[in-house]
Amino acid sequence: MRERRSPGHRRKMSDQSDRSDKSGRSDALLKKLEWIAKLSNETYPGGLPSDVDGLRKLLNRIVVDVRAACALLGRGQASDRSDLSDKSDGRRRQESPGLIPTHGGYRNLRSFQTAEIVYDGTVIFCDRFVSRRSRTHDQMVQAARSGRQNIAEGSMASATSKKTELKLTNIAKASLEELLLDFEDFLRQRKLPQWGKNSPEALAVRKRYRGFPAKWFAESGLSDRSDKSDVSDRSELLDPYSIADATPEVAANTLLCLVNQAIYLLKRQIEKLEHDFVEEGGFTEKLYRVRTERRRRQ
Numbered sequence: 001m002r003e004r005r006s007p008g009h010r011r012k013m014s015d016q017s018d019r020s021d022k023s024g025r026s027d028a029l030l031k032k033l034e035w036i037a038k039l040s041n042e043t044y045p046g047g048l049p050s051d052v053d054g055l056r057k058l059l060n061r062i063v064v065d066v067r068a069a070c071a072l073l074g075r076g077q078a079s080d081r082s083d084l085s086d087k088s089d090g091r092r093r094q095e096s097p098g099l100i101p102t103h104g105g106y107r108n109l110r111s112f113q114t115a116e117i118v119y120d121g122t123v124i125f126c127d128r129f130v131s132r133r134s135r136t137h138d139q140m141v142q143a144a145r146s147g148r149q150n151i152a153e154g155s156m157a158s159a160t161s162k163k164t165e166l167k168l169t170n171i172a173k174a175s176l177e178e179l180l181l182d183f184e185d186f187l188r189q190r191k192l193p194q195w196g197k198n199s200p201e202a203l204a205v206r207k208r209y210r211g212f213p214a215k216w217f218a219e220s221g222l223s224d225r226s227d228k229s230d231v232s233d234r235s236e237l238l239d240p241y242s243i244a245d246a247t248p249e250v251a252a253n254t255l256l257c258l259v260n261q262a263i264y265l266l267k268r269q270i271e272k273l274e275h276d277f278v279e280e281g282g283f284t285e286k287l288y289r290v291r292t293e294r295r296r297r298q
Contacts, residue, residue, distance in 0.1 A: 036062055106155035111265040115148040115172065118258050121243045122179065125251050128244070131184070140182045146175035147262065166273045173266040176259050183256045185248070195253045205241075205257040 041048050049055050106112045122144035130137040154168030187194045195202040241258070244249045 002087065005229060033065060106152045109151065109155065109269070111172075111262060111269050112148065112151045112155075112257060114265060115144075115151055115176065116256065116263040117240065118176070118179070118262055119144040121146045121239045121241060121251075121255050121258065124239055124243045125255060129248050129251070136182065140179060143175045143179040143182070147172045147179065150175065151266075162273065162277050166270065166277060169270055169273060173263055173270065176263050176266070180256065180259045180263065183252050183259065186252050187256075192249045192252070194256070201250075201253065202257055205254055206261070209258070209261060264277070 039048065049058055119141075125139055126137045126140050130140065150168045150172035154165040154172070157168060158165035184194065186192075241254050243254065244256065
């Protein structure tokens with residue numbers, strides 16, 4: 001015989017579920033701030049600062065991330081209050097899956113994160129070592145910008161065109177290939193040595209990169225830049241590899257390593273996109289399947 005539960009018992013179970021959800025959200029927020037407790041010369045890019053200006057920037061960063069966590073907590077509470085208004089159409093959303101697939105999220109792509117660091121570093125590099133009157137200055141900056149922007153544009157375009165996403169991602173890779181040649185030309189024309197793939201300097205850059213930027217982005221919440229008011233406090237993140245203070249040789253070779261890494265990631269991304277396109281088709285094929293199924297049911 002089926003046991004009937006009283007309204008009081010159901011409310012109790014609901015309260016327990018709410019407390020569990022809130023506890024899970026609190027754990028997630030605390031994890032985003034875990035990097036603060038783990039600060040050391042090994043985990044902080046460039047090592048912990050010893051000068052007053054560097055310490056001020058570090059403290060600003062901590063304040064920014066704590067504010068971001070508080071903002072996320074506030075949005076979570078707001079979503080709790082809006083649950084009742086969402087329940088009325090929940091069944092309809094579940095029964096009618098979206099035709100447009102999940103898209104965007106490019107800030108979480110490691111290729112985009114790397115391309116953004118390359119873009120910021122290239123701007124600093126060109127301002128220091130390439131004359132603003134030279135066409136090369138603008139071309140290098142635009143190539144770096146194109147590498148980043150086309151990743152983002154392709155990710156957003158994937159909603160209705162996998163073909164466009166594939167094309168734009170390949171354009172991003174081609175732009176970074178162009179930038180790669182510019183850095184190689186800079187070193188060759190000034191008779192500066194280019195680091196070998198397995199040189200100690202190149203290995204040091206790659207070793208540092210293995211935990212950055214992906215881990216740094218994830219732990220600091222940098223991938224969620226919804227709080228635009230704090231962007232000015234993130235100036236220390238524009239130059240995580242100290243291009244502004246490096247010699248021409250070190251700056252160019254460091255950026256060469258990062259550009260190579262971005263190109264490698266984009267090659268893998270393109271291979272995955274090609275595989276998915278062959279296996280699943282694009283938006284047009286999905287639209288055709290949905291229309292065919294609808295007509296069959298009618």
